[in-house]
Amino acid sequence: MAVPAAASVRDTNVYRPPEVTGLVDLLDRQVRERPYARALVVTGERVHLSYRGLAGLADDVAARLGRTGLRRGDAVGLICANTAEFVVALLGAARAGLVVAPLDPALPASQLDARLRGLGARAALVGPSVVDAVLPVPVWPVRVDVSRAGTAAVMLETGDVADVSGAARELSDRDALVLFTAGTTDRAKMVPITHSSLAASVQGICATYELSPADATVAVMPLFHGHGLFAALLASLASGGCVLLPERGRFSASTFWDDMRAVTATWFTAVPAIHEILLDRSERESPGPRTPPLKFVRSCSAPLNTATQRALERTFGAPLLSAYGMTESSHQATSEPLPQRGELKQGSVGRPTGVEVRVVDRNGRACPVDVEGEVWVHGPTVARGYLGDRDATSSVFVDGWLRTGDLGTLDKDGYLSLTGRIKNLINRGGEKISPEHVEDILAGCPGVAAAAVFAVPDAVYGQRVGAAVVLREGEGVGPAEILRYCRDRLAAFEVPDRLEVVAALPYTAKGGLDRKAVRARYAP
Missing domain, CATH: 3.40.50.980 (Rossmann fold)
Structure with missing residues (x-):
């Protein structure tokens, strides 16, 4: 069952995405029409x-x-x-x-x-x-x-x-980039991105958020991964916007809001871990009245729990739009739309943006509406395979479709909700448990800042559920209260059998939870 792509700019007659063919002509229109407009803000002197x-x-x-x-x-x-x-x-x-x-x-x-x-x-x-x-x-x-x-x-x-x-x-x-996957369990794979795939991705991002020369952002995410490269940098430059590159070339929570004010930012994109950092610091480092009003805030590259999303929207005074993508799909595949362009659905990562999305069962057949299966993606942004790895290519890329390895559901309106990753499922005596689902519940518990859920080897059940949680500063919640919260919201077999309070969790360079490090540190 192919899902129709999100309404395109051709249907709205309001916004037209930039006409680019790849990296080579990314700047050309702006150089012709707005040569002295700011493209970048750089160095500590901005x-x-x-x-x-x-x-x-x-x-x-x-x-x-x-x-x-x-x-x-x-x-x-x-x-x-x-x-x-x-x-x-x-x-x-x-x-x-x-x-x-x-x-x-x-x-x-x-x-x-x-x-x-x-x-x-x-x-x-x-x-x-x-x-x-x-x-x-x-x-x-x-x-x-x-x-x-x-x-x-x-x-x-x-x-x-x-x-x-x-x-x-x-x-x-014909190729523009080779990006390395950010997986934490296998060696990184090499993904070739053509100029045409890059252009399709950039145009889809620009169309989704209606980016224009009036927009500006701060490069929060590293540019050596698709999230920061496509969404923050390339989409901004193609649409005539401006990007501030933080001093020393990396995100700093202590200077973030000053950077946002300095560039008169209208939006930014980040992983949930960074959103959590900004949220935790907001009481003492509020965005403040001098911060320009944000059109939207974007979250991608890892699941964002709904409690955090609501808190972020209250803090930032702007809609928080969840997006979904992979290196193999030239970053974005789906996104929640701007509020005036569609409905924001709790727990959803939105509708397809220039691609087709299917949710299929184990036999590759389309699942009915709201039935869980594997998410497949097809379209002009999907890579042709992995360089130097025919076996991985044949198992992940099937007849032009990208088998993402993610589990999810599609509703009647074509909105995608993610429920976990196939390789992460915990098998507790035959019961399949999504660690991402349990993490979402844990993160919603008052006083919990972050959570990681993992399989603990067990002689009887094969695996049990383990969890490591980070508490918010100054909160008095303990393991007993957290487990009580979980029992009210999870099936009995999903409730963690082992729960440990830790100072911090390991993350990848991309900002996602480093599950390999979590297992090595807490599962034995």
């Missing part, structure tokens, strides 16, 4: 960099890369924080016809080595904080100097290139 200035820097990088011996379709790594260097190197490499693989600069050297080798990158463009890295490919430092007046220059040191090898042989100049 200097404005115009669209014309940004495009000039990207063209400079493209010209220098074109003289290195690299060929169109070759892959390069990009290891950089959320700084001007990341944006300029990304756009410059794209304009040179190269395929860019963004990597987390905080990864251990062994993982950077493995990813660059597996990909077959011919060089690595690195930001100022990574210049001393020892990598298996030539290291090319990138530095952008921006004056207080907004003038800028780029320095790029190039040299020899590595031989073409590894998965890069499967790439061509």
Whole structure:
């Protein structure tokens, strides 16, 4: 049962998404029509960099890369924080016809080595904080100097290139990016994203939230993952908006609201863990009357419990829109609509945005309305498979459909609700338990800030339910009260058999719960 996509901008006759074909022409319209409008706000002094200035820097990088011996379709790594260097190197490499693989600069050297080798990158463009890295490919430092007046220059040191090898042989100049999955249980897989898939994703995000030159945001999420890259950076630049890159290139809760005020932000997007941090600090660091009114706030990349959502909306004074996507779908696949464009449904991640969504049973047959099954996605944003991994490709990509591994239901209006992940299910004596569902209940308990649920080995039942919870500062709730709260809201077999109060939970670089680390730390 294919679900019709959310109402498109062609139906509304009000909003038209930007006409882009990929990374290469992402800035072109703005450079023609609004060359001196601000594209980025950078450095601790919050200097404005115009669209014309940004495009000039990207063209400079493209010209220098074109003289290195690299060929169109070759892959390069990009290891950089959320700084001007990341944006300029990304756009410059794209304009040179190269395929860019963004990597987390905080990864251990062994993982950077493995990813660059597996990909077959011919060089690595690195930001100022990574210049001393020892990598298996030539290291090319990138530095952008921006004056207080907004003038800028780029320095790029190039040299020899590595031989073409590894998965890069499967790439061509139709590809824009190679993104690494953020899974915590298996080695990261390499996902090729074409320029056309990137354009479709950016257009879908812009259309969903009606982004325009009047909008501005702060780059909360890292740009080396799809969430920050597609939703915050690329969609903003394509639509003519402005993005503030925080000082030192990473999110800081202590400066967040000052950053929002400095750029006159109209929206931002983040994972639930960051929303929780902002919510916890709101009593002493309220957004304040000088904060510009927000059009909306977006949450993606992990489940957001409904109690937190309601509290965030009260605190921010704006609708909180939940979205859903994966690296393999070029980020966004569904989202709640703007309030004037559709209904906001509690617990939903919204309707499809430019793709089709199915919920299917074990035999691949469409499930009836409101019946749980696996979520499948099909459309122009879905990748063709994984690089260098035919077995994983054949099991995850079926006749153009992406088998997400997520469990969910579709209602009669085509709204998707997620209920868990297949691989995370706990089998307690034959009863299948979704840890995400139990976490949602735990997070709704007064005094609980965050929760992680995991399987505990058991000789009788096979597995039992374990939970680790973080309490809000100053709250007096204890395990007995939390379990009592759970018994009133969960089936008896879902109530945690073991509950531990902890100081903090481990998270991935993307901001999702690190379930592998949770199991290693609490399950034995």
